[in-house]
Amino acid sequence: MEFGIQREMSFDVFVLGGGTAGVFAAISAARMGAKTVLVEKNSRLGGTITNAGVNYPGLFFAWGERIIGGPCWEAIERAVALDGAVIPEISYKPAHHWEEQILLDKLVYTKVLNDMCREAGVTVMTNAMLSAAREERDGLSLLITDKAGLLSIKVKTAVDASGDATLAAMLSYATVRNETQQPATLDNHLAGYSMDAVDMEDLKAKWAACPLSARVPLERILYYLELQKINSHVTSVAADLPDGRAAVEERAVEELFMHIQTLRTVRGLEDLRVDRLADETGVRETVRIVGEYTVTAEEYVRAEKYEDAICNAFYPVDLHVERGIEQVFHADGLVPTVPYRALIPKGANRLLVAGRCISSDTYANSALRVQAPCMAMGQAAGVAAALAAKEAKSVRSLPIQDIRDGLAKIGAILP
Ligand SMILES: Cc1cc2nc3c(=O)[nH]c(=O)nc-3n(C[C@H](O)[C@H](O)[C@H](O)COP(=O)(O)OP(=O)(O)OC[C@H]3O[C@@H](n4cnc5c(N)ncnc54)[C@H](O)[C@@H]3O)c2cc1C
CATH class of the missing domain: 3.50.50.60 (FAD/NAD(P)-binding domain)
Structure with a gap:
């Protein structure tokens, strides 16, 4: 045709x-x-x-x-x-x-x-x-x-x-x-919590049990909460190629979702939510x-x-x-x-x-x-x-x- x-x-x-x-x-x-x-x-x-x-x-x-x-x-x-x-x-x-x-x-x-x-x-x-x-x-x-x-x-x-x-x-x-290419990052903004109300001992325990803790230390999570955004990093993708672009977007969402799901189990972060999400993941390289x-x-x-x-x-x-x-x-x-x-x-x-x-x-x-x-x-x-x-x-x-x-x-x- x-x-x-x-x-x-x-x-x-x-x-x-x-x-x-x-x-x-x-x-x-x-x-x-x-x-x-x-x-x-x-x-x-x-x-x-x-x-x-x-x-x-x-x-x-x-x-x-x-x-x-x-x-x-x-x-x-x-x-x-x-x-x-x-x-x-x-x-x-x-x-x-x-x-x-x-x-x-x-x-x-x-x-x-x-x-x-x-x-x-x-x-x-x-x-x-x-x-x-x-x-x-x-x-x-x-x-x-x-x-x-x-x-x-x-x-x-x-x-x-x-x-x-x-x-x-x-x-x-x-x-x-x-x-190896530099990581991609999905920009976001967190709301629904106050740092004063976060139970730090509970956060420590819950984060240690999260699979992400192997590469994202607790200090980084505290910094993200202060910053009100999760700077997640998606690595090893060729984001200029069709499969890579699809993968980067899917993995960025999964990673952010996993952070949020874990954090919401912590006392003081029950109402944590992402109230702003970028239209697409930012690609560095x-x-x-x-x-x-x-x-x-x-x-x-x-x-x-x-x-x-x-x-x-x-x-x-x-x-x-x-x-x-x-x-x-x-x-x-x-x-x-x-x-x-x-x-x-x-x-x-x-x-x-x-x-x-x-x-x-x-x-x-x-x-x-x-x-x-x-x-x-x-x-x-x-x-x-x-x-x-x-x-x-x-x-x-x-x-x-x-x-x-x-x-x-x-x-x-x-x-
Ligand atoms: C997470 C992150 C943090 C960063 N931090 C900083 C910082 O602090 N300060 C700083 O100055 N820079 C920072 N950078 C770097 C900087 O933002 C980028 O390198 C720069 O914006 C790239 O500009 P560009 O014009 O090359 O690409 P882009 O701004 O991405 O523009 C490319 C455009 O082409 C369009 N396009 C692509 N393919 C097609 C197609 N086939 N058909 C039609 N349109 C198409 C895209 O949609 C896009 O609009 C950061 C980058 C990232 C990802």
Whole structure:
């Protein structure tokens, strides 16, 4: 049986994934004059920030100064103006780096993203998923599945901001996957108890009898109860693959449920409940592209100044491993940068990648994956994709100065 494709559209720039990086790739491309389409599988924009509940982007500041600007910073300022974001006090060296993350109200932030996409003229398709992709002589041919069925889209250039290098993999560009990946976490909020009323001896006994206690010590449970959320960790899943994605969601629910069931047997926690649950489990890591250049941890930590640097990035190396978190902090005053070549899948002419799956080694990636650098990379990819579409050039042959000029035009801060 033949499946006829009834609808066809064409654009200059296609962005896959309306998440942390993707919305700013689309807004930047559109502000550069490109006819831009943004395709997002979820119902709302924002990705991990809104749908997985990680609504505290880091880090826009380094050593007391703002290092990331452009549409993403405008989004923060708009959220602040709508009473939907808190910019903390910024100092040269905070006691903890995460203290300088910006707390976002998910409703306000989603509204701001909607507004900015609409104002820039981005065609936003939510509840739509990329189903197939093919490279052609003068661009890419993409098949999208949305609420109405199949849609064929022809584009000149594309940005893969899926977090999972989905489009890059579909077009057969190389990706790498670590043997052990960082855990995934289902964000939640606990209610229905007061710490003063918890019978600690009973908690100790009940938790010791729970199978989870083998890897989650009692001190961690006390910390979760104080925090009013269970930071459960789902390990060993390839969440970019269909079976892995299904498994991560099922295991995250099972694990949270088991925590809650055990805790509710404790005197003082009988009415404990989860009163807020994220729409999906937050995934820290899947695959990374093999790019024209791969950022290494050594370069990241010593803040290599690349000739083709397109944005700053600031966060300690922050790898979540079985026994905790491995961190490496920068020496005073150093601000790492991201080279444009790390956004280009090796050999690609019409595709750029932005977000957590850019070309970087494990440790460099554990820092580059955080939200502010993802947004800044999205902006750079959007500008470059728009230029490549306009000038009918390969993304690899664009003069870096043109990309930097474009980034300056949209207000980005250049290294
Ligand atoms: C539990 C957890 C805690 C974290 N803590 C912090 C923190 O404290 N500070 C910080 O800055 N960062 C933190 N991070 C890291 C950061 O949130 C992510 O690495 C970053 O948001 C990734 O951005 P992205 O744009 O690459 O991916 P995402 O934001 O996930 O966006 C990808 C988008 O693509 C869409 N998509 C994927 N596939 C398709 C498809 N085939 N078709 C259509 N749409 C598709 C997805 O639905 C999503 O909207 C944390 C991450 C996790 C999971």
